[in-house]
Amino acid sequence: MVNKKINIALIGSGNIGTDLMIKALRSGTLNPVWMVGIDENSDGLKRAKALGLKTTHLGIDELLEHIETDNIQIAFDATSAYVHQENNRKLQSKGVKVIDLTPAAIGPYCIPPVNLESLLSQTESQAQINDGSTTSNLNMVTCGGQATIPIIAAISRVQSVDYGEIVATIASKSAGPGTRKNIDEFTRTTADAIEQIGGARQGKAIIVMNPAEPPLMMRDTVHCLTLDEPDIEAITASVLSMIEQVQEYVPGYRLKNGPVFDGKRVSVFLEVAGLGDYLPEYAGNLDIMTSAALCTGEMLARNLSSNMSVKDSHH
């Protein structure tokens, strides 16, 4: 096993990109080298520079010239769904693996406790078949999706879920301009991932922004309608164990109430507190997204390192 960290770039210097940078700097497997923004005066770029990262406010093209020299192997894109299309194309052409934190959903959805392992094992088997070309874009769905889809999956692994719905309420202060412009993409992408990854036959997502001062903690509610009468004990156990799994990478992920059973309805009331890395604690929506992406990046980095060491041992 090689101990060397994998070099990464962060695209987007807004709330998500900056919070992710702070977390990645603590990582044992990832080494943040670049941060790319479009606004010279953005707080994110200033912080990145102060923390020793290379920065540019000229967008992705500036980074592309340094991919080889700085050996960038993974890029995290926290721009917007529209910008991501182009960023992804450019990064892929340089052979960089992309972790997408926008709701663009070009690559497969990744909800770490549900499907990260299977995504990466698919990636590896494909790598062997295609000689190195792997599933190279993973999409992190949305903050609301990361907070709720594990619960829907925990219910649907017990029994068929006919309908899965989530309500994500976030503090207005934690929603940057990208999130606000992408609000339809949030509801669409989340609803789609509720079906594809959560396993519900039909998905629905709702997002609410609340301007209260002091800002409220992120709240997430999951409502599922099971096909048959719900197995109360099995569902409760499955949900509680899933919550523990999420808590491994998001310590502030908490069950507030439930699971409530009402006929075929199963409701789970959650709260997500952040670590307060970039935005204060209330912005759990930021943390659950960046922590899930980080967890995905670290696992990918471990795979890249072990692949390299396998190749090295052949020489």
Next chain:
Amino acid sequence: MNISNKKIILHDMCLRDGMHAKRHQISLTEMTQLATALDDAGVPLIEVTHGDGLGGNSVNYGFAAHSDEEYLSTVIPLMKQAKVSALLLPGIGTVDHLRMAHELGVSTIRVAAQCTEADVTEQHISLSRELGLDTVGFLMMAHMLEPKALLEQAKLMESYGANCIYCTDSAGYMLQDDVFERISVLRDGLKPDTQIGFHGHHNLALGVANSLTAVEAGAERIDGSAAGLGAGAGNTPLEVFNAVATRMGASTNVDLFKLMAAAEEIVVPMMDQAIRVDRDSLVLGYAGVYSSFLLHAKRAAKKYGVPSEAILLKLGQMKTVGGQEDMIEDVAINLAKSR
């Protein structure tokens, strides 16, 4: 107060806001009957959708008896003079719903957001305008913002393409001075050809008075519903407003007696419960709580054996906004635990 010679556009809410009071269970027959009566009375605009707007069907807000498509495609072809509007809350509905409503022939799209969050409406307002629709920016819970800050949010919606901006008293909390200040500041600060509207709730029994004040301050569109069928203690009772405004010399071009008949003979028999200022709806107006929470809170109170007014008060303290219906059961469970 002088509102003589003012022209007022009345907008009926029975078949949208009234859906809250009917747990979204209005039948197609009831829709048809009421919409044609309102059309015949000369009401120029009628709103039709799930109570929470296009795409509102959900566990959280309730599943309607029919889809928005069914309601709209049933009502729109029957209208002789009335136009039909649809409400859309970004975060619940999307531009896909908007396109569907446009294809079915709505004339007006009202894009609603919590009054502090106007920038979530850009996609929807600009598309609506692009499609050539009468486009309204609907600033909800407007009591939560000071007039100048409200104007800033209104200007955003205007810049995206809204040709009308609403000051929406979702909690039925505003007093007449609150309405006067907000509408005046909007009227002074927005473009002269941008219309201003007011949407009231009757929780403090001020629906009619607040709407008159809004007209005095420059509002041209007034929302109300026949017999007040709407969330909380209902909307401004439209036939009452019409009677008072007419006596004060304003013109609505709505036939008062036909509107009264629709209220008395169609709407009142439709009601599942009396729409009145009861203790719970008074709490909404007193504490500034989103009116649509009312029936959800009554149901949760029954299920968990806690007082509904205590649930509503707590929701007010938590500064919840429209859309957070999920917190009602959460609060009820917590209240039950603490007993």
